[in-house]
Amino acid sequence: MKDKRILLLAGGGGHTGYIYALAERLWTYTKDYDVNLVFAVPEGDxxxxxxxxxxxxxxxxxxxRTKPTESGVRFVYRMAKAFLKSRKIVKDVDLIIAGGSNFCIPPSLMGxxxxxxxxxxxxxxxxxxxxKAVRLLRPFSELTVIWWNMQKEIHPDAEVYPLIPMPKRFGKIPKGHIFITAGSIGSYEFLHSVSALDLENVYMQIGRLDMPLTAVQEKGWNVFRFEAGLDKFIAGARAVITHLGFTAVEARLTYRKPTVIVYDKKTLFTEKDAELFAEHVGAVLVKEPEPKKIMEALDEAEDMPIPKVTDGAYLLAKRIVTEF
Known part of the structure; x- marks a missing residue:
């Protein structure tokens, strides 16, 4: 029997995070259900x-669009190029899974x-x-996946499958530290605020941003830009300070770490989004990125209850291999 060929579209950052969570579950079915997984990622990622x-x-x-400030001409050119390349990628595919972002639009529509x-x-x-990408693709989708029941207010016909990654076991990893992560893009306001914290034994991921690191290096902090998997830094941490995104899901719901989310007013998400997201993952939200408030939030996060969340990645993977 012909393998079921599934194309998963990972747009980078958190989008890749939850595609990974679903892929690791689908992978367990590859032999029993003759499933073959293939992926598409942005060039250079x-x-x-x-x-x-x-x-x-x-x-x-x-x-x-790789940066929010890029011109519309570049955007149109790259999208046209992506549509042309997508013709080859969707060939012989039986199912496409789009993980959000404009990156997913050309191969999804071509499929x-x-x-x-x-x-x-x-x-x-x-x-x-x-x-925006999900709203555009929703009319063409057999299924729209959301994480929380409350999201039915914006996607009434969607179904709830929280795509929580499985925890990994590591050998020798850093332990007992505070892990600070600004995400793949990063935020100057976020990094300037956390750099002023009076903390020891810190690992900090700064993403693409160019910023003076003398102050944090004098404190003995371990600073890096990118790592293929942040799991090991989360797994060994005693607490995590992060931006508004998927890392908070991993930190709190996968590795059960006290988690602080620092809100950036320049983000695409509203303050209400931030409040509801923090509530659903069991994290403490800091709306004003001031060092004193972040330190207070770290103490508060120690006592936050961990929400009970369905293993949506397992359930969705099982449904995909049996129904699609």
Whole structure:
């Protein structure tokens, strides 16, 4: 019997995080159900490629907008190029799973034109309005996946499958530290605030940002830009300070770490989104990124209850291999 070929679209950052969570569950079915996983990631995103290639072949596609400030001309050019390249990638595919972001639009629509079923995944942070890519792809989708029941207010016909990654076991890893992560893009306001914290034994991931590191290096902090998997830094941490995104899901719901989310007013998400997301993952939200408030939040996070969340990745993977 012909293998069921599933194409998973990972747009980088948190989008790759929850595609990874679903892929590791689907991978357990590859032999019993003749499932073959393939992936597409943005060109130049070696982090996503390195993480996902353990499950299957990884294609590279142009991403329409790689920076919020890029011109519309560049966006249109890259999207057109992505549509052309998508024709080859969706060939012989039986199902497409889109993990959000504009990156997913060309291969998803190209697949739809070829009659390939589509599953679209919304961000766990969206509560007040849908993501643009998900809103565009929803009419073409067999299934729209959300994380929380409250998200039905923006996606009434969607189904709830929280895509929580499985915890990993590590050998020798850093332990007992505070892990601070600004995400793949990063935020100057966030990093300047956390850099002023009076903490020892800190690992800090700063992403793409160029910023003076003398102050934190004098404190003995371990600073790095990127790592293919942040899991080991989360797993060994005594607490995590992070931005508004998927890392908070991993820190709190996968590794059960006291978690502080620092809100950035320049983010695409509203303050209400931030409040509801923090509530759903069991994290403490800091709305004003002041060092004193972040330190108080660290203490408060120690006593926060951990929400009980369904293993949506397992349930969705099982449904995919048996129904689609």
């Amino acid at each position: 070696w982090l996503s490629e390195e993480r996902l290639q353990v499950f299957g072949h990884v294609f590279r596609l142009p991403k329409g 739809y034109l070829k009659g390939i079923p589509l599953i679209t995944i919304e961000s766990p942070v969206r509560f007040t309005k849908p993501g």
